[in-house]
Amino acid sequence: MGNFFSSMFDRLLGAEKELRILILGLDGAGKTTILYRLQIGEVITTKPTIGFNVETLNYKNLKLNVWDLGGQTSIRPYWRCYYANTAAVIFVVDSTDKDRMNIASKELHLMLQEEELQDSALLVFANKQDQPGALSASEVSKELNLAELKDRSWSIVASSAIKGEGITEGLDWLIDVIKEEQM
Amino acid sequence: MGVDKKIKKFLRDAIRVAPKISNKGELFELRNGLVSQYPQTRKDAIRKIIQQMTSGKDVSSLFPDVLKNIATQDIEQKKLVYLYVANYAETHPELCILVVNTFVSDAADPNPLIRSMAIRTMSMIRVDKILEYIEIPLRKTLVDDNPYVRRTAVLCVAKLFQLNPDLCRELGVLNDLQDALSDDNPMVVANALAALHEINELDPGSIDIKKLVSQNVKRFLNVLNECTEWARITILESLSEHKPIDPMESQEIIDRVVPHLQHVNPSVVLISVKCILIHLPNLNTVHDSIYNKLSTALVSLMSTPVEIQYVALRNIRIILDAFPNLLRKELRIFYVKFNDPLYVKIEKLDILLRLVPVDNLKHCQMLFNELKEYAKDFDHEFVTKAIQSISQLAIKVSNGGEDTNNKFLNMVMEEFVSIVQEREEFRDILMRCVCDMLRYDSDNNLIKETSKNELGAIISSWQDIDTIFTSDLGSCNYIWFITNYTNENLETKLEPLVEVFDELGSLTQMSLLMGVVKCHNAVSSAFLQKILELCTTDVHDLDVRDMAMMYWRCLSIDNGDQIINQLFDKHEIPKLHSTLDHFSKETLQSLLQELSTLSSVYFKPISQMQRRPNEVHIIKDKDIDELKGMATNEILKNMNDDVLLDMGDSSATRSTGVLDELNDLFDITGDMGKVNISQKTNNNNNNTSNSHATDLLDLM
Numbered sequence: 059m060g061n062f063f064s065s066m067f068d069r070l071l072g073a074e075k076e077l078r079i080l081i082l083g084l085d086g087a088g089k090t091t092i093l094y095r096l097q098i099g100e101v102i103t104t105k106p107t108i109g110f111n112v113e114t115l116n117y118k119n120l121k122l123n124v125w126d127l128g129g130q131t132s133i134r135p136y137w138r139c140y141y142a143n144t145a146a147v148i149f150v151v152d153s154t155d156k157d158r159m160n161i162a163s164k165e166l167h168l169m170l171q172e173e174e175l176q177d178s179a180l181l182v183f184a185n186k187q188d189q190p191g192a193l194s195a196s197e198v199s200k201e202l203n204l205a206e207l208k209d210r211s212w213s214i215v216a217s218s219a220i221k222g223e224g225i226t227e228g229l230d231w232l233i234d235v236i237k238e239e240q241m
Numbered sequence: 242m243g244v245d246k247k248i249k250k251f252l253r254d255a256i257r258v259a260p261k262i263s264n265k266g267e268l269f270e271l272r273n274g275l276v277s278q279y280p281q282t283r284k285d286a287i288r289k290i291i292q293q294m295t296s297g298k299d300v301s302s303l304f305p306d307v308l309k310n311i312a313t314q315d316i317e318q319k320k321l322v323y324l325y326v327a328n329y330a331e332t333h334p335e336l337c338i339l340v341v342n343t344f345v346s347d348a349a350d351p352n353p354l355i356r357s358m359a360i361r362t363m364s365m366i367r368v369d370k371i372l373e374y375i376e377i378p379l380r381k382t383l384v385d386d387n388p389y390v391r392r393t394a395v396l397c398v399a400k401l402f403q404l405n406p407d408l409c410r411e412l413g414v415l416n417d418l419q420d421a422l423s424d425d426n427p428m429v430v431a432n433a434l435a436a437l438h439e440i441n442e443l444d445p446g447s448i449d450i451k452k453l454v455s456q457n458v459k460r461f462l463n464v465l466n467e468c469t470e471w472a473r474i475t476i477l478e479s480l481s482e483h484k485p486i487d488p489m490e491s492q493e494i495i496d497r498v499v500p501h502l503q504h505v506n507p508s509v510v511l512i513s514v515k516c517i518l519i520h521l522p523n524l525n526t527v528h529d530s531i532y533n534k535l536s537t538a539l540v541s542l543m544s545t546p547v548e549i550q551y552v553a554l555r556n557i558r559i560i561l562d563a564f565p566n567l568l569r570k571e572l573r574i575f576y577v578k579f580n581d582p583l584y585v586k587i588e589k590l591d592i593l594l595r596l597v598p599v600d601n602l603k604h605c606q607m608l609f610n611e612l613k614e615y616a617k618d619f620d621h622e623f624v625t626k627a628i629q630s631i632s633q634l635a636i637k638v639s640n641g642g643e644d645t646n647n648k649f650l651n652m653v654m655e656e657f658v659s660i661v662q663e664r665e666e667f668r669d670i671l672m673r674c675v676c677d678m679l680r681y682d683s684d685n686n687l688i689k690e691t692s693k694n695e696l697g698a699i700i701s702s703w704q705d706i707d708t709i710f711t712s713d714l715g716s717c718n719y720i721w722f723i724t725n726y727t728n729e730n731l732e733t734k735l736e737p738l739v740e741v742f743d744e745l746g747s748l749t750q751m752s753l754l755m756g757v758v759k760c761h762n763a764v765s766s767a768f769l770q771k772i773l774e775l776c777t778t779d780v781h782d783l784d785v786r787d788m789a790m791m792y793w794r795c796l797s798i799d800n801g802d803q804i805i806n807q808l809f810d811k812h813e814i815p816k817l818h819s820t821l822d823h824f825s826k827e828t829l830q831s832l833l834q835e836l837s838t839l840s841s842v843y844f845k846p847i848s849q850m851q852r853r854p855n856e857v858h859i860i861k862d863k864d865i866d867e868l869k870g871m872a873t874n875e876i877l878k879n880m881n882d883d884v885l886l887d888m889g890d891s892s893a894t895r896s897t898g899v900l901d902e903l904n905d906l907f908d909i910t911g912d913m914g915k916v917n918i919s920q921k922t923n924n925n926n927n928n929t930s931n932s933h934a935t936d937l938l939d940l941m
């Protein structure tokens with residue numbers, strides 16, 4: 059009951075609702091770099107994320123709660139703890155990491171099967187485009203079998219977190235979809 | 242498709258707005274609150290969860306969802322989540338992996354409170370996954386700009402050492418700790434010192450604490466004034482353990498510590514007293530003024546709550562044994578107040594007797610009057626102690642005082658003659674006191690014959706002597722009195738006791754044996770024979786039996802009579818000088834060193850409290866056959882060791898509980914007090930999580 063009332067108050071007082079966005083992907087894909095690129099507009103030096111980072115950012119009059127979850131094999135099982143009330147998932151792929159494309163694909167589809175994520179939009183970043191030998195967005199899309207996705211708004215954007223390319227474009231698309239579908 | 246989804250969403254929200262009675266119960270609702278899109282709702286849920294946690298409910302299943310809320314700008318919420326994590330981390334070690342990143346980044350947060358909270362929590366969670374990542378945050382916080390963070394970090398080193406000493410060594414943070422002793426901030430210095438002490442206790446070989454202290458005496462003295470109470474206690478304790486290089490250093494320590502005798506916190510006062518007392522003997526010259534100051538400080542402890550008074554009194558008792566000059570003029574402060582609890586009263590009596598100046602008859606007389614009043618109290622134990630004190634006072638005055646014509650001794654004896662008549666319920670202690678005084682007087686005959694005769698008449702008239710005494714000491718003294726101061730009808734008087742011989746305590750048995758042998762000419766040979774037989778067959782105490790054998794042999798040889806008389810010649814018996822007990826020199830030395838600790842309350846040095854491994858030495862005196870037997874027993878015992886060890890553990894835990902409780906008396910305030918305590922409960926896993934919780938609460 060307490061929860062119910064406090065959420066009532068939140069609404070009555072016009073407290074801003076936060077949109078929860080998850081950044082997922084294998085370790086080393088560039089999730090943390092993307093999060094802080096969004097948050098402070100700079101490239102930070104990252105260490106493997108043991109656990110998660112979460113930042114709140116205001117974007118186009120929306121309050122976004124962006125979660126960057128660690129991508130190590132040992133942490134992936136806990137991703138699901140974070141699915142509740144998620145508006146969108148940003149899945150980051152290291153486009154140079156061809157060996158693990160199939161693992162990335164498997165994790166992606168596994169995740170999308172979750173009940174709690176049925177309504178979430180999906181944005182895939184084919185990251186590290188600045189690197190020689192990086193697969194293009196459409197190649198990554200193929201590797202990930204994105205075409206198979208049904209009943210979901212999704213998009214794949216070529217990006218370089220280091221250079222700051224593609225990130226805002228991707229996010230703009232995502233916000234538009236969320237606005238249209240969920241608000 | 243978009244429209245579809247919007248409708249679905251709308252419906253779901255609408256349902257949520259309606260107050261729905263959840264059938265999945267409270268936990269389900271709390272979980273919903275935790276993942277809400279509204280910050281206030283999440284915070285409310287967390288509050289509620291912490292409430293449930295502190296009231297003892299198990300809300301650990303919400304761990305992952307609570308954890309999500311740890312990353313927040315809201316400090317209050319962060320504290321609550323930290324509290325939760327600290328409490329449940331050990332039950333969810335696998336989930337702790339999710340929190341590492343937050344700990345590490347919080348340890349670099351711009352807010353020093355958050356930095357401290359992060360490192361503090363990290364260092365006390367007994368989960369490898371977390372300790373694995375502690376290096377960077379720990380190093381960072383150890384050299385933090387903010388002294389509050391640094392002082393937390395140094396304590397964390399000690400906690401970490403407790404959890405994983407190898408890791409501590411590997412990281413080399415013990416060196417950082419030693420460096421912290423030269424920090425600018427007094428609290429950091431004190432905490433570093435405390436941490437080093439704790440580490441030294443956990444593993445005595447790991448650091449050379451003595452050397453570290455002696456290198457830093459000047460620093461400690463300098464920061465002493467700026468420290469919190471707790472930090473002062475830590476530093477003063479270290480200074481007390483420090484062996485000074487020369488009298489100068491002791492003098493310096495004393496000079497700097499003296500002002501702290503006036504502190505409001507009794508713990509600080511007591512530890513300052515200790516520090517000064519320990520360094521006092523090193524001085525070449527001691528001014529009287531220092532004794533006055535120490536006395537004043539001890540007197541100030543008598544205006545504290547009774548529990549602390551009790552601790553103070555126990556400590557004073559030890560101090561007086563070593564420094565009888567102290568408190569000379571402060572007799573009155575120890576007079577018993579009617580509303581003192583019994584345990585305080587008893588201690589006060591003890592102190593009064595030690596303090597009373599025998600060279601001032603007026604004071605002795607005053608104390609005597611006071612004690613007579615106490616003896617009219619209704620509490621049996623207190624009256625017993627008061628009566629005993631009266632006889633002790635008489636002996637003390639007569640033995641060392643100016644009362645050359647022994648008026649005092651006789652006055653007290655006369656008093657006893659009347660008490661013995663009036664207070665029959667105190668026969669046991671009265672017999673003991675009267676006999677003590679007579680034994681003290683045996684050589685000098687200072688006590689008037691009339692008193693002895695009166696006593697003899699009263700005591701001889703007592704009936705039912707096999708039931709009127711409640712203690713071994715009472716009846717044993719009765720026999721001593723009867724056999725020494727009355728001669729008629731000995732057999733009739735003793736017969737009731739002889740009849741219940743095997744129920745008598747060994748002191749009484751011994752007394753009976755010696756009394757009858759001494760008076761062997763005044764009793765029939767049949768009676769003597771009977772006593773000797775009883776004492777050689779029906780006794781449990783081997784001393785009684787051996788003694789009886791010896792007497793029997795003496796009596797059966799030609800000049801036996803002569804030998805016996807010689808044995809009982811009162812000039813041969815060592816004279817009783819005082820009935821006040823004193824600590825042995827070694828015990829006193831350890832107790833002084835342990836003043837204001839628990840051992841001072843128990844009058845038992847720490848070394849005697851623990852099970853000592855030197856039982857082996859006893860074996861040296863035994864012969865080979867016995868050794869063989871012992872070896873067999875040992876092997877048999879080892880087979881049952883599991884069970885024995887278990888029992889040992891549980892009782893050890895129980896006693897630590899009591900120790901901790903009492904320890905609170907000493908560690909009056911401060912967050913480090915908790916560290917000490919949690920260190921003590923470290924084998925007691927049930928307690929650790931609780932103490933983590935209190936640790937964290939402290940921060941808030």
Ligand SMILES: Nc1nc2c(ncn2[C@@H]2O[C@H](COP(=O)(O)OP(=O)(O)O)[C@@H](O)[C@H]2O)c(=O)[nH]1
Pocket residue numbers: 083084085086087088089090091092104105106107129150185186187188189217218219220221
């Ligand atoms: N060249 C290149 N390197 C990147 C890019 N994004 C991330 N990185 C690097 O990839 C490494 C892993 O990045 P990180 O954000 O920690 O990955 P995470 O494990 O997904 O969080 C870091 O060394 C980043 O600097 C990118 O777009 N281009």
Ligand SMILES: [Mg+2]
Pocket residue numbers: 089090091104105106107126127128129
């Ligand atoms: Mg990362």
